[in-house]
Structures are given as structure tokens and as C-alpha cells.
Amino acid sequence: MIKKVVSFLGNVKLGVAYLIALAILSVLGSTYIKQGETYITYYKEYGEIPAKIIWITWLNNVFHAWYYQLLIVLVAIAVIFATIERFPAIYKSAYGKVEKKLPEGALKKPSTIHITYDFELKKTLDYIVNVIHRLGFRKVEAIKENENTVYLYAEKGKISRLGMLVTHVGIIVFLIGAFMGSVLGVRGQIEIPEGESADYIRKYREGSLVPGDETYKLPFTILLKKFSLEFYDSKEFAGAVKSYKSDVDIIKNGKVIKSGIIEVNKPMEVEGHRIFQTSYGKTGEIKEAKLLVFKYDELLDFMNKGMMINQKLASETDENKKKEYEKQLRDLDRQWIDFINKTPKLEYSYRNPTIKFNDFSLKVKNTTLNYKNPMLAQQDVYDPLIVAGVDFNGKNFDIPITRDPFVAIPAYDRFSKPFNFPYVILIDSFEPRYFSGLQVSYFPGTDLIWLGTVVVVLGTMLAFYTVHRRVWVKIEKREDNKTDVYLAFYSQKFKESFHEKIKEELGLNRNV
């Protein structure tokens, strides 16, 4: 009874059917129907009835569907029972006792090669031993029955027969690891702006790589100290991102327990959690900026000068005079550079929003990379704006700080003039602030996955890269210079090519 059950569950045809069924179900899981979406999404995309069908048949999450999991369990059972049923016999046939003498009954079999050589027995024996050596057998046993008869026996690749056991054990180890991961695993992501920290992740919806509504509290806090981009050192591809990385501190109970760099392809492992660098982007704010503090009157003078020359240039028709104005403009440009160099500068960083100058102080309230269209900042199109509160002569008021003097001058009239604030502040240069997209996953059983797959690879290599082969030969003296050779072989696989090789080595293909 038990035998029957074992042989039913370990039935090869059933196993093959499972494998193909699993393959076909996997096809269902990677079709156009996106996995792991919400019901509403399917409803919107396909309408009510298809959405219901998708939902009922688990087509939204095939790989976690009951039928998929059930099949995997069935495969595991089949693997275990097939191994139990088959392996002992395989082991016995490989490592059990073997008849080393070619039995008389095998001489007449069509698969047995029979050749008669025109040599004496001794020479034929040497020749055949040589042939067997060339076939890849290291040792050949010769059993001398009597003066006229010698038996040869050689064997190799016995270990190949263990391949099946090793592979199947690997599969089971792997499946245990995968099961642990799928039951206990957590995976999600978090975006942290530079300088900030987070102690949770947004969990992915089951079956997708998109965060859902659930969060998962990490047993530690990730503090992003610094985020940086690395570019290719190539003229042709200047600006192509080569890599990016986050310099982080891992904090637990107020103490830094680990710090280091998380880079693409170089994750960090903390208490079984793996932290990956997966994406980045701009927060839309300014990280650091250099500000120029102009006296309003001086700046206005300078700009008026430029405008006047430009107007003259536009209305002038005489080529020589035009050239003269152009030269004046170039001189003005040079003076502008000198002027800027002499202008006092302020350093802003998001870490210290308060900046002091001679007779006033600034407190940055808000920054944006592009106040006209914030979305364009992601494509490196900038129109930066800083809103800062000014403390001047005991008065408090807000001013906008831009990069463009033609915006700053009219803004001065509106925001600064009423408070007799004598300065116009402009943005000289700035750096955007980035956020780092980190993925965090916790998958117990990953070690079993590696162990299992390595064992499977080794097992299949054992099974397919080595071949168990045996050769039996009977050499019999017929006359003084005529010797009969009977050769039978066993090859667990690749019989045809082995047969060809034997025939070639024996000289049969060349009609000797």
C-alpha cells in the first residue's frame, strides 16, 4: 500500500505534468495583466465583469494564488517521493556488485561489437587496452581466464549517478528557503531627502513592486547624511550618470550602530535587513546657494547703463558706431564681473537657514528650483526662488530672492522698498537638493536559496557533465594470428556518440 502511494506520488509522468502546468500558469502571471494592482485599477481598465473575473481567478496575483502555491507543494512532494522510490535502485546498480566478465549470453547480442584481428593475443590485448584508455577510462582490469582467453573490464563516472539525488535535495532546500521568504519576507521602499531620516518603509503590494498603503516599521532609523551622483568620465557622454550613492548612519536607541555608503549594486545589511540604493530625484528645493547682496542703487545704475547702450545699438544703423557700442557692451560685461567679485556674498545651506549680514539677518522660509513650473526642475530646467524673512532695523518682512535681476528690481519696489531695505539679493549659484530612494527588504531563508541553487547546479553538472560508463571485453585466441574481440558497453547516456567513438577507436569506421 505504502509502496503504491509512493510510486503514485513519485510518478514521473505526473511530475512532468506538474512542471508543464507550472510553466503555463507562470505564463499567466507575466501577461499584459499587471500583477498586484488594486481592484479599482482593473475595474477602470477592463470594466466590471473582466475585473471580477481577474479577481476571482487570482489573475491579479498568479504567483501567490492558491493554485500556484498548491502546484509548488505538489512538485515538492513529487520530488521527495520520486527520490525515495528511485534512488536506492540507482545506487545499487552503480555501486552494487558487477559481473566483470562478459557473460557468454551477451556475445551474440546485436549491440555487442565483434571484430577479428589478424594479430596474436598479446598484441591484440595491448591494442584493446590502449583503445579503452583513449575512450577516457583510466583503469582497465584484465582477468586472465586461461592461455587463450582474457576478459577486460573498465568503469568510469560512477559518481554521475548521484546527480539525481544531489539535484533533488538542492530543489527541496531551495523550496524551503523560498517558502520562508514568501511567508516572512517584507519588501518596501522609502525616499529620504538629504539630511533627513526615516524609520519605516512603505510596503509593496503583494505581487508588485509598487508601494501600497501599508507601512512597515524598521527596527532602526536610517539617517541620510549625504547623497551624491557619479558621472562617466567620457567626453562623448558627459553628464551620463555612472552611479549614485547614499552616505548613511543607522541609528538604534539613539546610538549609531552602523554607518557607511549604500551604492547601486552595493547594498548594506543591517540586522537581516538589506538596504538597496534604487532611485533618486530632486526634492524640488535648493540644497545650497551662494547669494549676492547688492546695494539697490548701484545695481540699478549698472543695469540702466547696459539698457541705454543696448537701446542705442538697436536704433543705430552706422556699422562703425555699432561696433563701438558693441565694444562698450563687452567692457560693461567685464566691469559686471568685477562688480560681482566685489559684491558681498552669503552662503545658504538647508542645514542653517539663518544667515547674518552687516545690518540685517535672513531666515530662509522656503526654496524652489523652478517657481514657474516645478516639474521642469526634474529635467534640469531651473528658475530658482528663495523666500526669506528679513530682520532689518527691528522690522520683519518677507522678500523673494531670484536669479534674474529683471525680476528682482520690480520685486524690490513691491517687497523691500516699503521697509527702506537698501539691498537687492540675487542667487549667484545653487545646488539642488536630492532625495535618495532606498529599498529595504527582509527575507529570511535567503541563505537556503543560495545553498539550494548551488547544490542544484552542482547536481545537474554531476548528472550531465559526467557519464557513467562500463566496458566489457572478451579477447579470445582463434588461431595463432587470429584473435576474436567481443566488446559490450553500458553508457548511462549519450550512447550514440559513445558507440561512434568506440567504433572509431577500434578502427571500424576506416574498414581496417
Add this chain to the structure above:
Amino acid sequence: METVVFENKSKNNYLETFLFVGVILTLVVGAVSLSILSGKVSNVLIFQIAGFVYGLSALMYIFQFFFKNEKIGKVGTLLAFVGWLTETVGLFVRGLESYQMGIFHPPWTNLYESLMFFPWLSVGLYLYIEKEYKTRAIGTFFMPIVAFLVIWGHKFNTDINPLVPALRSYWLYLHVLASFVGYAGFTVAFGASFAFLIKESFNKNKPTEVIHYLGFVATLLLSVIFGYLTLTGAKDIKTMFFGVIFILSLLGFAFFSVYVLKPVGKVLPSESLLSEIAFKAVAISFPIWTASIMLGGAWANEAWGSYWSWDPKETWALIVWLFFAAYIHGRTIGKWKGTTSAWIVVAGFVMLLICYFGVNLYFPGLHSYATE
């Protein structure tokens, strides 16, 4: 009665092999340095030459098949080898060119490169099998596909571009290399299995009826039409439908071809030999394919947040694995030496095509950088 053990202590004579490899290496290194130092011969030109040589070789294979001429066959093999060497040079040159541009990466990172690299590997494997089994019959089916791939590949973007950050990993070498060895082996297995099916129908003398000819033409037309619609269509449910019809008509085409191409069976080697070639090709590739999936998992565990994400490429690689695992079981224990296992290989090959092209061109996912 006495027992003696003869132990093989002699070392093989490697001199000839050394000389051969030495000459070949000198040729390759010479050609590579010539092309790099002159700066005029780009990798794309070299690949185009290789495609041309493969095309000639394919013609020779077809001629030798129909005229049963050993000499033409030898020329075909020689040309295949020359094409393979040319491609070797091309791969090295492409790698060095990317190095000169300051963005070094191995030449197997996008669709174009893979369409050069894959034929290189499969021709290598094929030449080995041809030598081992001494038959050129499979080459007649195989070389035209190779020539087509290499020439067709030039339709895609041939530029060398910098790698996206996620691809910059030493796993790229191992994982992709292993995948392509797998692809190559399974393709050879398909060629042998398909030849087996034709030989079988020839041996059993299955009658070819009008319906088979009609089916042959109809499925061919359907494959072409729906293949075009699938590969060029928008990524929506309609295209997916076309894709299913495309796959079914491809399988149907394979089915009817077995009848229509029956006369070809006359010159094919024996059924058991073809069956064994298929098995040998799978046996070589299967452990490597497994390793490739594992290496991909190891890489994903460093770059994508987990060893497995059910990404389309991963899933289709698993599907291919399952099909060939089924084949191995059927072939070794199930005693399905014949038709059934050959059909599993054919179906597995269709899955392989989807895994290679379908996923890159159609299914969005983590592997989608290989689109161009």
C-alpha cells in the same frame, strides 16, 4: 586466473592543439589590433562582414544538403568557422572601443550586442557538435537562422552607449554569459529535435495530405501577419491576443512543416542520433541555464532588493527551465525518447524566443534596458 590492472599513464599529445590555437589566437589578436590601431574599422563593419560570411556558409550548407556534396559541406563548415572568428574579432573590438570612449563594458549589454553575441556562442557550440557527431544536417537548419540573426540585428541601434548604473556590476559578466550559453544550447537542441520530427515522419512514412500543405501555407501566413502585429503593436491587451495567436500559429507551422518537409528526412542522420544530439545540447545547457538564473538572483539581491521579483524575464527564464526540466525527466526516465520529448523541446524553444525577444520588446519590466 589472475587479475591485472592497466593504468593509463600516458599524457595526450597536445602539440597539435597548441599550434592550432596559437595560430588562431595570433590571427584574432592581429586583426583586433589592426582594427583598433587604424581606427577605421569599426566593430559594426566587422559584424556586417561576419553576417555576410555566415550567409555564404548557410548557402553552402543548403547546397551540400541537396546535392550531397561533401566538399561543399566542408567549405560551409570552414566559412562558419571564419565567420565565427570574424565575430570573435568584432566582439573584442567592440569591447575595446567602449574602453576608448571611457565607458567600458563587455559586448553583451543591449539587444544589438546580444544579437551578435548569441550567434557567436551558438555557432561555437554547433561546430563542436558537428565535430562530435560528424553530421552537417543540423547546420542546414541552423546556419540560415544564425545568418538571419546577425544580419537582422543591424536593424537595431548599433551605437555604444554608457551603461545605466544598475548594470555596472561584475555579475553582468557571469549572469549574461551563462544566459547566452543556455540560449545557444537550447537553440541547437531545437534544431536537432525538429530534424528528429521530420526524420520520424519520413521513417514512418506518414502520408502528407492536402490539408497539411494548406495548413503549412496558412500557418506561415498567420505567423508572418501576427508576428508583425505583435512585434510592432502597442503594448496593450489586443497585442497580447495577437501574440497568443502568433505563438499558436508558430507551433502549428512547426506541426505542418513536419509533414511538408518529409522528403528532407531522406538525408538526415538516424532518429536515435538526432534525439541524442538534442539531449546532449540540453544536457550541456541546462546546468548553465540554472546557474544563470541563480547568478541573476544573486545580482538582483545586490541591485533590485531581492533575489526574485517575478519580473517578466525572470518568469520566462523559469518557464524555459520548467519546460526543459520536464523534457529531461521525460527523456531519461519517462522513456519518451521520441515524439513527445521532441515536441516539448519545440515548445520550450518557443518559450525561449518569448524570453529572449518577447520580453525585451514587449513586456515592460526590470530587464527592459535591453530593448534597444
